[in-house]
Amino acid sequence: MLLGLPLLSLVVWAPIVAGVLVLLTGPDRNAASARRLALIGSIVGLLVALPLWSQFDPAVHGMQFVERVPWIGRFGIHYHLGIDGISLLLILLNCFTTVLVVLAGWKVIESRVAQYMASFLILSGIMNGVFCALDGALFYVFFESTLIPMFIIIGVWGGPSRVYAAVKFFLYTLLGSLLTLVALIYLYNTTGSFGLLEWQQAKLGMTAQVLIFLAFLMAFAVKVPMWPVHTWLPDAHVEAPTGGSVVLAAVMLKLGGYGFLRLSLPIVPDASLQLAGFVIALSLIAVVYIGLVALVQTDLKKLIAYSSISHMGFVTMGIFLFNPWGAEGAVIQMVSHGFVSGALFLCVGVLYDRMHSRQIADYGGVVNTMPVFAAFFMLFAMANCGLPATSGFVGEFLVTLGAMKVSFWYAAFGATTLVFGAAYTLWMYKRVVFGAVANRHVAELEDIDLREGVILAALVAAVLFFGIYPQPMSAVLHTSVSDLLAHVAKSKLP
Amino acid sequence: MTLSLPDFVPAAPEIVLLAMVCFILVADLFLPDERRHVSLGLTLATLAALVVVQLADMQEGSRTTFNGMFVDDQLSDVLKVFIYLGVAAILVYSRHYTRSRDMFRGEFFSLSLFATLGMMVMVSAGSLLLLYLGLELLSLSLYSMVALRRDSASATEAAMKYFVLGALASGLLLYGMSMVYGGAHSLNLAEIAKAFQQDAFTDSAGKNWPINKDLLVFGIVFIVAGLGFKLGAVPFHMWVPDVYQGAPTAVTVLIGSAPKLAALAFALRILVEGLGAPALLSQWQGMLAILAFLSMAVGNITAIAQSNVKRMLAYSTIAQMGFLLLGILAGSKVGYGAAMFYAVVYMLMSLGAFGMILVLSREGFEAEELDDFRGLNQRDRWYAFLMLLVMFSLAGIPILVGFWAKLAVLQAAFAAGYTWLVVAAVLFSLIGAFYYLRVIKLMYFDDPVDTTPIVATIDQRALITANGLALLLLGIAPGWLLALCQRAIQASL
Numbered sequence: 001m002l003l004g005l006p007l008l009s010l011v012v013w014a015p016i017v018a019g020v021l022v023l024l025t026g027p028d029r030n031a032a033s034a035r036r037l038a039l040i041g042s043i044v045g046l047l048v049a050l051p052l053w054s055q056f057d058p059a060v061h062g063m064q065f066v067e068r069v070p071w072i073g074r075f076g077i078h079y080h081l082g083i084d085g086i087s088l089l090l091i092l093l094n095c096f097t098t099v100l101v102v103l104a105g106w107k108v109i110e111s112r113v114a115q116y117m118a119s120f121l122i123l124s125g126i127m128n129g130v131f132c133a134l135d136g137a138l139f140y141v142f143f144e145s146t147l148i149p150m151f152i153i154i155g156v157w158g159g160p161s162r163v164y165a166a167v168k169f170f171l172y173t174l175l176g177s178l179l180t181l182v183a184l185i186y187l188y189n190t191t192g193s194f195g196l197l198e199w200q201q202a203k204l205g206m207t208a209q210v211l212i213f214l215a216f217l218m219a220f221a222v223k224v225p226m227w228p229v230h231t232w233l234p235d236a237h238v239e240a241p242t243g244g245s246v247v248l249a250a251v252m253l254k255l256g257g258y259g260f261l262r263l264s265l266p267i268v269p270d271a272s273l274q275l276a277g278f279v280i281a282l283s284l285i286a287v288v289y290i291g292l293v294a295l296v297q298t299d300l301k302k303l304i305a306y307s308s309i310s311h312m313g314f315v316t317m318g319i320f321l322f323n324p325w326g327a328e329g330a331v332i333q334m335v336s337h338g339f340v341s342g343a344l345f346l347c348v349g350v351l352y353d354r355m356h357s358r359q360i361a362d363y364g365g366v367v368n369t370m371p372v373f374a375a376f377f378m379l380f381a382m383a384n385c386g387l388p389a390t391s392g393f394v395g396e397f398l399v400t401l402g403a404m405k406v407s408f409w410y411a412a413f414g415a416t417t418l419v420f421g422a423a424y425t426l427w428m429y430k431r432v433v434f435g436a437v438a439n440r441h442v443a444e445l446e447d448i449d450l451r452e453g454v455i456l457a458a459l460v461a462a463v464l465f466f467g468i469y470p471q472p473m474s475a476v477l478h479t480s481v482s483d484l485l486a487h488v489a490k491s492k493l494p
Numbered sequence: 495m496t497l498s499l500p501d502f503v504p505a506a507p508e509i510v511l512l513a514m515v516c517f518i519l520v521a522d523l524f525l526p527d528e529r530r531h532v533s534l535g536l537t538l539a540t541l542a543a544l545v546v547v548q549l550a551d552m553q554e555g556s557r558t559t560f561n562g563m564f565v566d567d568q569l570s571d572v573l574k575v576f577i578y579l580g581v582a583a584i585l586v587y588s589r590h591y592t593r594s595r596d597m598f599r600g601e602f603f604s605l606s607l608f609a610t611l612g613m614m615v616m617v618s619a620g621s622l623l624l625l626y627l628g629l630e631l632l633s634l635s636l637y638s639m640v641a642l643r644r645d646s647a648s649a650t651e652a653a654m655k656y657f658v659l660g661a662l663a664s665g666l667l668l669y670g671m672s673m674v675y676g677g678a679h680s681l682n683l684a685e686i687a688k689a690f691q692q693d694a695f696t697d698s699a700g701k702n703w704p705i706n707k708d709l710l711v712f713g714i715v716f717i718v719a720g721l722g723f724k725l726g727a728v729p730f731h732m733w734v735p736d737v738y739q740g741a742p743t744a745v746t747v748l749i750g751s752a753p754k755l756a757a758l759a760f761a762l763r764i765l766v767e768g769l770g771a772p773a774l775l776s777q778w779q780g781m782l783a784i785l786a787f788l789s790m791a792v793g794n795i796t797a798i799a800q801s802n803v804k805r806m807l808a809y810s811t812i813a814q815m816g817f818l819l820l821g822i823l824a825g826s827k828v829g830y831g832a833a834m835f836y837a838v839v840y841m842l843m844s845l846g847a848f849g850m851i852l853v854l855s856r857e858g859f860e861a862e863e864l865d866d867f868r869g870l871n872q873r874d875r876w877y878a879f880l881m882l883l884v885m886f887s888l889a890g891i892p893i894l895v896g897f898w899a900k901l902a903v904l905q906a907a908f909a910a911g912y913t914w915l916v917v918a919a920v921l922f923s924l925i926g927a928f929y930y931l932r933v934i935k936l937m938y939f940d941d942p943v944d945t946t947p948i949v950a951t952i953d954q955r956a957l958i959t960a961n962g963l964a965l966l967l968l969g970i971a972p973g974w975l976l977a978l979c980q981r982a983i984q985a986s987l
Contacts, residue, residue, distance in 0.1 A: 026875075071973065072898075072972060072973040072976065073973050073977060074831075074902075074976040074980055075901075075902075075905070075976075076978055112871075115875075137901075140892065141892035141893050141897070142892075143891050144891055144892045145891070145892050146898075147891065148886060148891060151931070151934075152938060155935060155938060156871075156938050156939060157938040162939065163935055163939050166935070167928070167931055167932075167935065168940070169926060170927070170931060171924065171927060171931075174891075174924055174927055175924050178834075178920040178921070178923065178924055179917075179920065181901070181904070181920060182904075182908070182913075182916055182920055183915055185901070185905050185908045185916070186908065189905065189908055189909050190904065276623060320629055344756075
């Protein structure tokens with residue numbers, strides 16, 4: 001551990017403290033300092049996360065960088081943090097995304113700047129907390145607290161029907177997680193502890209396991225989101241400001257996938273195995289049906305939102321295949337989806353800032369006026385289709401491989417995403433970017449400036465690097481995933 | 495026959511308070527209107543002195559005096575300290591409000607203190623008689639405070655409603671108590687408890703009396719009904735919305751905050767201390783389960799339809815009392831500790847919510863419609879943020895302390911086997927989240943209608959800040975308060 005610093009606490013609290021400092025800059029006349037402070041805060045947040053990467057030992061079994069302090073004696077709740085390879089990747093993704101989001105909101109957000117920037121910083125810290133929490137109550141507290149900043153982000157800086165979207169987002173996700181709370185209380189009453197690691201060892205009967213699994217499924221399926229509880233996502237994405245959409249797609253959806261890996265699988269393995277077919281069926285419906293739904297969207301953000309749901313279907317399927325290809329592929333797909341969907345929402349944001357329209361029909365021939373942007377957009381569109389040499393390919397390939405090991409039909413249905421994904425993404429790209437200049441507004445477009453260029457270039461680097469050389473990710477994941485699968489393979493029935 | 499004086503020391507706070515009320519009552523007569531703040535100062539000084547006396551008097555173990563009528567244990571010590579703090583906060587919050595509405599008078603202060611005395615007596619009661627006396631002292635003070643603005647039709651109506659229904663509840667309670675007395679042949683809670691452990695009761699003459707359990711169950715029904723009235727639990731909740739809305743806000747906050755602690759103590763004393771025998775426990779557990787379920791259902795669902803904040807908070811109180819009952823009906827010390835924690839936290843939250851209404855109100859204007867909160871974030875970012883904390887805490891969203899309160903009672907009820915009630919409770923709290931969110935939506939997402947600058951004195955600003963931040967800080971570190979409540983319960987019941 002570097003200089004004996006509690007690195008994980010830094011990763012969680014540095015952004016939150018930075019957020020509070022940004023809030024203290026007060027009203028909009030200090031907007032410039034709020035922006036600068038937020039950028040510094042987000043970069044500090046990323047910097048404190050980097051030692052995690054350099055000092056993480058991929059060969060070690062179990063949790064690393066562990067911190068454990070008693071928190072609430074009455075319930076035996078501990079402030080217990082620790083990460084494995086799965087958490088590490090998601091934490092880095094989160095810290096990276098936060099910097100981009102702060103930059104993306106630099107010029108666009110003009111009202112209540114301090115509150116905007118602070119919301120994102122605080123949200124980033126809280127989500128890091130979810131990824132490191134090793135105590136059930138701590139996990140729940142972080143998991144739920146994410147709702148507060150996101151609710152504010154959508155509701156204050158969102159589009160015309162932002163109130164509807166924000167309330168729908170909040171209540172939908174709250175419904176899911178409240179039943180999880182009941183499951184957590186049950187686990188506490190049975191084991192006398194809130195520790196996730198203790199729960200992973202506890203013996204549980206089949207009925208209890210199934211009920212707990214379903215309670216967890218409610219929370220995580222809403223968060224992922226899986227069909228049929230996905231309907232909040234298109235609304236939230238469409239109404240949220242660009243930064244909100246980026247964080248939502250890039251990081252927040254991963255809380256669901258992470259929850260499956262950290263809670264559902266290890267705590268109730270028998271129920272997970274028993275109900276895997278059910279979850280995979282839901283995932284395949286998401287992949288195929290939502291892929292088709294994406295095809296008919298006329299709104300850019302909605303299209304990308306549905307594409308997100310379809311891609312996250314791959315993640316949940318990978319998790320419930322119970323083989324190394326599936327699970328590793330799922331995590332890699334989560335990270336890659338974080339880059340790609342974040343990038344696509346940023347691209348839509350670039351267009352929206354100029355045209356104030358998200359309708360595909362309002363665009364056409366953008367390449368004539370914004371050639372640099374068109375090139376970036378092209379690359380992300382390709383990554384969204386899962387083109388080899390982009391990060392989108394690696395995860396989808398691994399999951400399909402894993403699915404093939406289990407059942408031909410899983411793989412066959414799953415692979416349709418390559419067709420549908422290409423169809424809706426490329427068709428959208430064609431309508432927006434290619435062709436003759438569609439109207440006067442498109443003719444007046446200006447190409448991206450340096451700030452936007454830097455944001456998109458950073459994402460291009462990430463997408464290409466992990467597409468061509470995914471080894472660093474799988475190296476970090478390998479031990480954690482194989483330990484997890486070994487744990488799941490052991491029955492916990494009493 | 496020798497006359498032996500009872501030990502007065504355990505009742506020292508009550509005695510000090512009574513002496514001070516009498517003094518303030520008389521002193522106020524000689525004060526001209528422009529010097530009325532002296533009375534307020536005296537009242538606050540009294541409450542501060544009481545905190546000191548109470549803390550100095552605090553000790554391990556429990557003492558009884560006045561032939562077992564009066565109990566001084568950790569439960570009463572802790573609850574009383576919170577009651578003093580709550581009442582003091584109310585007086586500070588309402589200073590402006592009462593001054594601009596011709597309520598800034600000696601009566602307001604002395605009646606608040608009499609109400610406080612009533613609560614203290616309830617908290618410390620060791621016998622049915624004293625419980626009833628405390629309750630009546632509290633209730634009568636509150637009835638007259640609701641009617642303090644006698645020229646206001648809505649306040650008078652609210653006072654009448656409150657009085658008639660309150661009197662009915664007292665009647666039910668007394669009827670139930672009389673049955674318990676008939677069964678146990680004693681008014682003393684400790685003796686009642688002892689009597690029900692056996693099947694027969696031996697009086698001082700050595701005669702054996704059989705104990706009639708059917709009569710007792712009948713008595714418990716009436717006692718629970720009376721308790722339901724006082725807590726405002728469904729189906730005995732009819733008075734709550736009307737009184738909350740009709741009463742001047744300064745009085746509403748007094749009805750809605752500290753007395754809930756006294757009501758909790760009342761429930762614990764009579765149900766747990768007096769009627770806690772296993773055979774009786776299962777009787778009132780079932781009754782409370784129904785009250786809790788109905789309160790959470792009716793309170794949360796009806797609150798959605800309200801456009802008046804005070805009325806919305808009234809229904810929210812009803813729902814929150816349903817949660818409080820979850821802790822009591824768990825029938826375990828863990829549960830009672832959770833309920834006590836819930837009551838303390840609830841008092842903080844309701845002080846915050848009503849305190850905000852008081853701060854936003856000004857001369858000739860009551861900030862009591864939901865629309866009055868519209869765009870608060872643009873008028874004053876800090877107040878909006880504090881109200882956001884209060885609302886998320888009421889909704890039970892972590893990291894705010896309201897979440898830990900809900901977790902504690904849910905855990906206790908779950909451990910007691912009330913799984914269905916716990917599941918229902920979390921679902922109703924989802925419904926509840928909707929109307930709390932609406933307030934936040936109005937404050938943050940909408941533009942202000944009313945752009946009058948908010949004027950508040952430095953003490954009010956400081957108090958509401960402390961109150962709001964307390965919800966956040968207690969949420970981050972709830973351990974000590976939970977432990978305090980648990981210890982008090984362990985030592986006392």
